[in-house]
Amino acid sequence: xxxxxxxxxxxxxxxxxxxxxxxxxxxxxxxxxxxxxxxxxxxxxxxxxxxxxxxxxxxxxxxxxxxxxxxxxxxxxxxxxxxxxxxxxxxxxxxxxxxxxxxxxxxxxxxxxxxxxxxxxxxxxxxxxxxxxxxxxxxxxx
Numbered sequence: 001x002x003x004x005x006x007x008x009x010x011x012x013x014x015x016x017x018x019x020x021x022x023x024x025x026x027x028x029x030x031x032x033x034x035x036x037x038x039x040x041x042x043x044x045x046x047x048x049x050x051x052x053x054x055x056x057x058x059x060x061x062x063x064x065x066x067x068x069x070x071x072x073x074x075x076x077x078x079x080x081x082x083x084x085x086x087x088x089x090x091x092x093x094x095x096x097x098x099x100x101x102x103x104x105x106x107x108x109x110x111x112x113x114x115x116x117x118x119x120x121x122x123x124x125x126x127x128x129x130x131x132x133x134x135x136x137x138x139x140x141x142x
Contacts, residue, residue: 005050010102014048024073028066031073034106038117039089041082041109045070051103054092054130057139064139067105071132074107082109089121090132097128105132 005011012018014030023043024031034042047066057063074090087110093099097120106129112118121129 008050008100008102010046010100010104011050014046023077026073029070029073031077031107037113038106038120039108039110039112040085041078041107043074043077043081043107045074045077045105045107047103052101053095053098053103054135055095056103057135059139059141061141064136064141067132067136067139070105071136074105074132078107078109085109087111091121091129092132092135093120093129094127097124 009018013020013022013032016022016025020032022030022032024045027048029045029047031043031045034044047070051057057067071090075088078085078088089106089108089110091106092103093106098104106121108121112121123129123131
């Protein structure tokens with residue numbers, strides 16, 4: 001696995017060397033429940049390839065395609081598991097607010113539990129949380 005690091009917990013999950021139950025797995029991404037959920041449903045979708053953060057993504061077809069695939073997997077899982085939710089959020093934390101240096105898409109079926117957790121998923125200008133759709137616009141190849 002390109003760029004994988006032995007110390008990265010998400011690399012361990014992606015290579016199935018950690019005992020995490022996967023909700024989805026294909027050649028590009030894996031998905032699983034967040035260990036510390038912030039909402040009614042909270043899944044993470046991560047690339048199999050080690051990409052540290054959103055700052056490492058560029059305006060390239062392969063990056064755009066990857067993020068789009070991550071979003072589609074997340075939407076499919078949440079709509080299957082929490083169809084009754086009226087609101088969903090999909091996005092990424094930007095450094096220095098990311099907890100793990102391995103790109104991961106937060107897929108949230110609201111409400112936030114407890115309610116104050118919404119603070120972790122606010123956009124703070126060029127910091128904080130970036131919605132998946134906004135990131136896709138930013139990295140869309142010309």
